[in-house]
Amino acid sequence: MSPRQSPHPETILWLVPAKDSPKTQEMLLHPDNKKFVSLCNTKPDVYGLEIGHHVPSRPRPLVIAEVGKNADLVMPGSSISQVHFSFEIHPESHQIMFWDRSRLHTTKIGPDPFREDGNFRKIVLDTTKSDYTISAGGEKLDQFVFHVEWDTSDKDMMVQEQENKSQMVDARICNSRWAPTVEDAPMDLTSWYNTRLHTPAIGAVQRAIMVKELGRGAFGDVHRAVDTDSGCLIAAKRIKVPRKDDALQREREQKNIVEYLGSSGWGTENVEIYMSLKSGSLGGLVEQFPARKDTLRLSLYMAPEIMLETHEQSPKADVWSLFVVLGVVTQAGNLHDPRLAKYNHVLQCVKDAAICMPILEPMARQDPNLRASAAQMLVMHFNGEGLTTPRRQIEPVPDASSQPSGQRDRLQVPAPKGPKPDVPGLKRLRSVSPKPAAKAPERPKHYFQTKERPWARW
Template identity: 35%
Template sequence: MPRPERHPLALFSLKPHNPRAYGVVAHPSNSYLVSILPDADANSVLVLDVGFNIRSQSRNTLATLGRNGTDIIVDGSSIGRVQCSFEIDLDSRVVMLYDRSNAQTTQVSGDNATPFEHGRLRRVVVQDGFNTIIGMGGGGCDLVQFELIWHQGPIDTVEKVKSQEGMPCGAEENPRFARTVDEAPTVLPSQRVTRIHTPGERKLRMRYEKVGPPLGSGQFGIVYKCIDADSGKFMAVKILKRPSGKSQED
């Protein structure tokens, strides 16, 4: 039976976004993660709770998704054995999505999306209002898509992660003793940076998301606390004021 409400140790829930995702929620091996999430129309939907309730051997891995031997089972020939994982950056305590598939078929979309790009490590920050939809395993009708429903904002999520450090994890709730990304192959797609024949080095634009209100302002611009979408690190960004509607960010 699904939980009548979200697990208290969950940071977010995976809400089915297309028919194939409903099949993942209905998979018998994932039943221990299922809870009932009320929606805006006073109806309810079954979701998968992700957080410290399923954290196992690796202290920075919340959950792995894949075809077998993972925390969340996702069936399908287009799904990798270990398709992707949700991990905590140990410095900033933010949650990041790693693409672990050999075919590099994990993707993000939705609000303020920062898609995986060639030349970058196959990881991106996920949080409330940022990279809100994840997909895996092909494209079109073959894609498995979930919407991330966060149970607190970015700052509160970081604080909840800090409060759980050193506490016993909830691995005993997983009847299959969930495998973690530590058991994934040593050579991962995220380690492929450039092709050997690529001439020169392409400079990649920094991608970030604002976190919270401005830190301060002055004659020339406004300073915001931001998070690097690709590294998960916090930083201060000054947005300069420019005449004639032009803007430049440092």
Template identity: 30%
Template sequence: MAREAHPKTLFHLVPTNQVAHDALLHPDNKHRVSSSNIGPGLEVGYHVPSTPRGHVITRLGRDADLILRESTREHPVSAIHVAFEINPATHLVLLSVRSKRISSVTFAVLEDPNTDESTGENITGEKITGDGVILYGQDYKISIASYDFQLIWRTISETGNAKSLKALTVQGYETSLQLLQDVRSRDRPTENDNSEAQSWHITRLNTTKGPIFQDIEHLRVRIGRGAYGTVYEAVDRTSGYKFAIKVVDLSGQDDVEAARAILHREIKVMQRVKHEHIIEYLGHQLFHTLYPEILMPLRSGSLTSLAKSPPPDIDYEQLCFMALGQMLSALDYLASENLIHRDVKPDNILYSLLNGRYLFQLADFGLAHHRSLATTFCGTGYYQAPELWPFISGVNAGQSPKLDIWSLLACIVAVRSRLKEFPPDTTDYGVVLPALRAKIPAVSRLEPMARLHPDRRASAAQMLVLLFDGEGLTTPKSKIPAIEPDVPAAEPSSRPQTRNDRGKAPQRPTAAARPLIVYPPRAPGNPLARLPPPIPNRGGNLAQPAAAQLQPIRAHRDGVVKRQAKSRAHGANTLDRTSPEQNPPAPIGPPSVQEPPVLKGPRETLRRIPGSYVD
């Protein structure tokens, strides 16, 4: 008769075929055989290995903690074929295949008419090949090469057995870690430097085109709900890690295909962007159903939840400044990719605490657009930029990455007040805009972000240079212009806005153009007559000739005066008809000092000389 189970035993491997029965009789396994709920089996627990191995509970194979000696050509057994481990993050038990022949290991939930305690329902699952999660309190049937076992969890509590088993597992894990630290490095097994130190669920590669994670659906826990769907906390059935699933509900949409196209755009944007402060994309599934799913990393919460329950051990003002810098870095990256998020708000800024450092990430790209396509109305009212409300703000401008800058400013103002002073209790933008602008003096360093017109509003790159000395930049620092001082906004035009004006940026005022034609001055008495320059007569006096129609003088930027050329014949005829009176000889004596020299002859044939009159 088998002995009673060791107090640290987690579960038994009870044989169901002859090869597995023979494993119980192996000399190296006899001291690990004890009674389970259904019969004798091999014990699995942290007490089985002779040397502590941290997250590794027990190994099976030809040269392992539990010996599986039977190896054939059809069913070869590796030195270490499988290992039961604990996930350090979630504390779930994992079946890890160490053999290269992953298909040699399969397991499935053992059919049981009783209700499963851990989930409240009877679960029968499909056969899983290779690695996977072993749920606490759930029995399984397992095949390892030619060995067939039933995995039977030990009963240590009549109520809450699954929780008790998990507590025992975590206790064994922590003890193993402590013992591992006490072992001298020269006494550690060489394998610990390889597969034990870097477990498969940390180093495994994704070689499939499907999603990286596959969840255990009945373990989903709802953590959030919005207008477009529900977010769940899920557990990967292979690695035991937790992640998030966003289930989008398309059933209530008037145009399902249009909504599906928006979701497709979000997926494509998430696949494209790669940045530390933008949430990662892990995959999608069920896309062609009414409830498609997007897989993302699980984070601790959003900026909204952080503002409502701030950590007591950190400077809250410094935390807001940290979130500002990381989000500016994300927006600068999006701007460099010509992308506009268009829905920056506290709910879409997620955070996690890693090694004592807060990591903020921008999420939810359902409204993201390439800037050349961004024309539709978007965003959440409290955080929308003035250019989206031209009739209220008086700002007529197209959508650009500067739109996200205003939204981020509104987020920081809201979070600094812990969502109490802003946003207001109304969605009327005529109230929201003045309320936000009234808060700007309290955050004077952010004034460049608060300028109404996007042309004067600072970019993410400019703010990173101004406040963070360029840390987190994607845009080259040499290509970032300095922030210009703000100037009062121009008075809105009295001309009513037309359809063609919508979405267009107002034109900047330009200096008056230089005239292409310069005419001589007009006579005082007759505004239509033009005065030629005065000509001295024979007596040396300045005579004022009668008004004459002169050819316009064309101005030139280099100061040379040009006239319209006439035909050669016209010039010759004019020369012949010239009388001595019209061209008197030059007066005797030196010319007057005050007057420039006078050139004689037809004006068409004379060259321009600086300081002289042209007759």
């Protein structure tokens, strides 16, 4: 049988024997391989072994072709396994994967080799690369040497068609040498695929193949990508780092980042951060969970510059809101009282809560120019742990006592006048001043009951 001049329409790639490998050249003449030898459509006068769905001699879902001593394409040799290597389709990402199936791992591929750490004896083949070389057998792994030549047709369409045809394997006619004569155990290998990278695999992704751009922003691009070593779908964020990547490195090392799988490119202009790929988008979440139409005491947590419209909104408004949350949780200053209705009562309760929690007092200043930022509080109480802003850019917390009294109090709303409630056993909170003779600030003149609490000594 002479080699075909035109390839089979389902051919995905060719294994072209290296010119300096005579044993590989002999594979083209093997009786079981002759019908899969055809002329490559990428190089004139070059013949190779076809790899496609038409090659397998027995039905196996997701397997394109196996190569070995007793496989779809026969590679004879004493050091060759029954199935030495294979080409397969990943069930989730539909990428073409190359597997080393040899017993002693006597298969190598270049220029992108298998990972040396772990048990990664597989790799995703990038269809845009034309310089893959596969070597197998022998002490130096050079007994058989192939070059990979891709078909010039639409490979994505071929892979999709390959997956569809894998669903019809029961209708395939098997080669007679695979027909069992006795009740045999299943000949297929057990499932070897992990279609998701789970939490224990954090840090496992070291390289990826970009498939499709999902979005673009000021800091970089987000792509649908494939983990080169597992075939699983991931999200890859490609960030341009024009200067030092210290801040980005600190952000990567944050222990609270969810689904971080790995990264690459540190020290270069393009850093890639790999994360698990999630379906949907922020818009989908908004549509699924629309905004509530009822307001539940939102003004309690609103900063005075927003509520009273005295300053532009800034991140310091969130610092105020966080202080109010802490006050509600610890029941400081009666901020937890459900009867709070007027905003001037809220401001007075915040002042009382600041007396109870003096270490957080910079968060409760009504003037946002005097209020501490989140970064300043991290420096003040946590020695800067968790910062994403370079510490040299963080200024000290403003000294409220050095400001004119009019500036400190310009946002304060006077407490409502009224008779002081007669509450039995009412005790005065500790004063901020260490002097025993110092007079405690005037208590809010409203109807809320206060009690002595252990956190008053903060």
